[in-house]
Amino acid sequence: MSQSIRGPYPTTRMRRVRRHEWSRRLVAENRLCVSDLIWPVFVFEGKGRQPIPSLPGVDRLGTDQIARMADSAVRLGIPAIALFPATPIELKTEDAAEALNQDNLVCRTVRSVKKHVGDSLGVICDVALDPYSSHGHDGLVRDGYVVNDETIEMLCQQAIVQATAGCDIIAPSDMMDGRIGAIRKALDYGGFHDVQIMAYAAKYASAFYGPFRDAVGSAGNLGTASKSTYQQDPAQSDEAIQEVALDLAEGADSVMVKPGMPYLDIVHRVKATFGVPTFAYQVSGEYAMLSAAAQNGWLDRKRVVLESLLGFKRAGADGVLTYFAEEVAQWLVE
Ligand SMILES: NCc1[nH]cc(CCC(=O)O)c1CC(=O)O
Numbered sequence: 001m002s003q004s005i006r007g008p009y010p011t012t013r014m015r016r017v018r019r020h021e022w023s024r025r026l027v028a029e030n031r032l033c034v035s036d037l038i039w040p041v042f043v044f045e046g047k048g049r050q051p052i053p054s055l056p057g058v059d060r061l062g063t064d065q066i067a068r069m070a071d072s073a074v075r076l077g078i079p080a081i082a083l084f085p086a087t088p089i090e091l092k093t094e095d096a097a098e099a100l101n102q103d104n105l106v107c108r109t110v111r112s113v114k115k116h117v118g119d120s121l122g123v124i125c126d127v128a129l130d131p132y133s134s135h136g137h138d139g140l141v142r143d144g145y146v147v148n149d150e151t152i153e154m155l156c157q158q159a160i161v162q163a164t165a166g167c168d169i170i171a172p173s174d175m176m177d178g179r180i181g182a183i184r185k186a187l188d189y190g191g192f193h194d195v196q197i198m199a200y201a202a203k204y205a206s207a208f209y210g211p212f213r214d215a216v217g218s219a220g221n222l223g224t225a226s227k228s229t230y231q232q233d234p235a236q237s238d239e240a241i242q243e244v245a246l247d248l249a250e251g252a253d254s255v256m257v258k259p260g261m262p263y264l265d266i267v268h269r270v271k272a273t274f275g276v277p278t279f280a281y282q283v284s285g286e287y288a289m290l291s292a293a294a295q296n297g298w299l300d301r302k303r304v305v306l307e308s309l310l311g312f313k314r315a316g317a318d319g320v321l322t323y324f325a326e327e328v329a330q331w332l333v334e
């Protein structure tokens with residue numbers, strides 16, 4: 001080839017650093033590690049394990065499975081679990097009174113985890129009424145509307161009940177206005193000033209929550225009703241920033257964006273705007289999608305899961321709540 005027809009070759013060759021595995025590792029800007037994972041755990045009243053058909057591979061755990069689960073989390077180095085109770089149908093009522101029972105399933109589970117592993121594992125509890133309400137809504141319903149302030153009174157009591165059981169992080173997922181400030185005050189007056197609040201600050205009214213509602217048994221209660229009068233409209237972006245600003249001003253220690261993959265733009269904006277501990281929730285529908293495709297042999301389970309979680313890190317999340325947590329932790333420590 002003659003010199004004259006050779007074009008000007010690029011001085012910058014992006015491919016140079018990609019050539020070898022050691023080099024790709026060396027320049028990697030983001031990394032996923034076990035410390036990034038929050039493990040959601042469904043519990044039920046009874047013994048053994050119950051499969052959840054729309055969450056293949058995820059089981060509800062009976063009371064006799066709790067110690068083993070907590071041991072596994074500690075052994076793998078998972079920093080925290082998030083507990084979700086499947087409340088027996090006969091305990092669900094219009095006023096969700098079971099939420100305030102000091103001996104309800106979630107409180108007993110918290111106590112048994114704490115008794116078993118103490119402070120080597122953080123325990124997160126959702127604050128919202130949907131696992132306990134006969135209508136499946138996160139708040140109290142008056143004349144067909146989920147009422148804000150009256151719900152908050154109950155959420156404050158629910159937070160105290162959970163903190164008393166030993167919960168380390170209270171995670172309000174209800175989207176009532178002003179609940180973070182009220183819960184912070186209630187916790188402080190109750191002597192729980194060291195209990196953290198992880199606010200589900202930007203939580204969207206999403207169809208991706210379907211399998212979760214199967215898991216906690218609230219799908220049948222909610223029926224075709226929607227949560228759009230309190231959860232955010234998927235069209236909104238600036239609104240998420242305002243939600244986060246309010247929750248931080250009210251005393252949230254960390255914030256959560258939910259769902260995850262379709263909302264990575266929100267994760268990024270929140271982290272870039274506030275620079276506070278920011279978490280993302282890879283919700284049940286996201287787990288179901290990836291699992292189903294992998295089960296069909298259409299996607300490589302391990303590779304898509306790791307890629308999806310790295311995506312959260314790249315977007316700015318400090319950690320991810322994911323149903324893949326235990327499995328991923330096993331891969332990462334191998
Ligand atoms: N307070 C309810 C709650 N807490 C976590 C989820 C969904 C999580 C998931 O889909 O994995 C929901 C469902 C909802 O808002 O209806």
Ligand SMILES: [Mg+2]
Pocket residue numbers: 175176177178201243246247
């Ligand atoms: Mg809010």
